[in-house]
Amino acid sequence: MTEHPSDPDARAVLQESEPFQALRDKLVDQVFARTRERRYESGEVLIHQGVQGDALLVLVDGTVRVVLHDDTGRELMLARSKRGAVVGEMSLITQGPATADVVAETPVRALVLTASDFNELASRNPELTIVLTNLVADRLGRDLVDGLGGKTLSGYRIERCLGRGGMAVVYEATELETGERVALKMMSHRLVYQPGAFSRFEREARIVEPLAHPNIARLRGHFPAFRTEFIVMGSATARRSRSCSIVSGRFRSARPSVCSGSSHPRSSSCTLTTSCTSTSSRVTSCSPTAGRSS
Numbered sequence: 001m002t003e004h005p006s007d008p009d010a011r012a013v014l015q016e017s018e019p020f021q022a023l024r025d026k027l028v029d030q031v032f033a034r035t036r037e038r039r040y041e042s043g044e045v046l047i048h049q050g051v052q053g054d055a056l057l058v059l060v061d062g063t064v065r066v067v068l069h070d071d072t073g074r075e076l077m078l079a080r081s082k083r084g085a086v087v088g089e090m091s092l093i094t095q096g097p098a099t100a101d102v103v104a105e106t107p108v109r110a111l112v113l114t115a116s117d118f119n120e121l122a123s124r125n126p127e128l129t130i131v132l133t134n135l136v137a138d139r140l141g142r143d144l145v146d147g148l149g150g151k152t153l154s155g156y157r158i159e160r161c162l163g164r165g166g167m168a169v170v171y172e173a174t175e176l177e178t179g180e181r182v183a184l185k186m187m188s189h190r191l192v193y194q195p196g197a198f199s200r201f202e203r204e205a206r207i208v209e210p211l212a213h214p215n216i217a218r219l220r221g222h223f224p225a226f227r228t229e230f231i232v233m234g235s236a237t238a239r240r241s242r243s244c245s246i247v248s249g250r251f252r253s254a255r256p257s258v259c260s261g262s263s264h265p266r267s268s269s270c271t272l273t274t275s276c277t278s279t280s281s282r283v284t285s286c287s288p289t290a291g292r293s294s
Helices: 008-016 025-034 089-094 115-124 126-139 197-208 235-239
Strands: 002-005 036-040 045-047 055-061 064-069 075-081 101-104 108-114 156-164 168-175 181-187 219-225 228-233 244-246 270-279 282-291
Touching (some): 008 025, 008 108, 025 115, 055 115, 089 126, 181 197, 197 219, 197 228
Antiparallel strands (some): 002 036, 045 101, 055 108, 156 168, 168 181, 270 282
């Protein structure tokens, strides 16, 4: 890896990349002024899984693959990214170690914004943090296995994603102490900076806790992790995960792009839902209900 001054022509790549296209031109100029260009040879690792990220990278040329190593030693390719792609955002936003390796498949040029420069800019321009947080939200829960696949959080190993909606992503997980399957409901990072989001999420946990019904998974607890909040739902949800949906607002099943090439069979048994009051497309309040799927 070698480092060089940023090519002025690369500013256009930064401007067109997601999420920077949503920022003011003046802020994009400020970000670009802080960047340097790094060049990697094929096979070099841009980001190491498990290591605290020290920079945000925007690909200018070349192709990288994003590879996850889970706790069992399996290697899964999560994505292949090209010009304009942003990598390294999860470590910066969550202030935790990188969730996957990013490896150059071809010679790569990338704009690099160090974590210290990012934090300084974000302290004066909160929208920079918000657009990157939205990028994290877009990437989590999109596929059966995402950046949290195989990770252990608060004693629960995440096995796969069951689906996501406007408020949350739901994962199937294993409680390491007992070996039981549970469902972890993670509040979407998209809500982290919305006033009252954490309190609404916790209120849902309190509402569900006393309920007892065959089609409602029992609440087992909640905990903070990955710069958001998780609710632990009882094993009934995980046992039904192959024939049920877990719905928050309008919930979508995760795409099976990593583990298999086929779609999930359509469920005909049951659905654990959350009925919601909404304004336009934004969910404003929710309460749990249970019912049969169609």
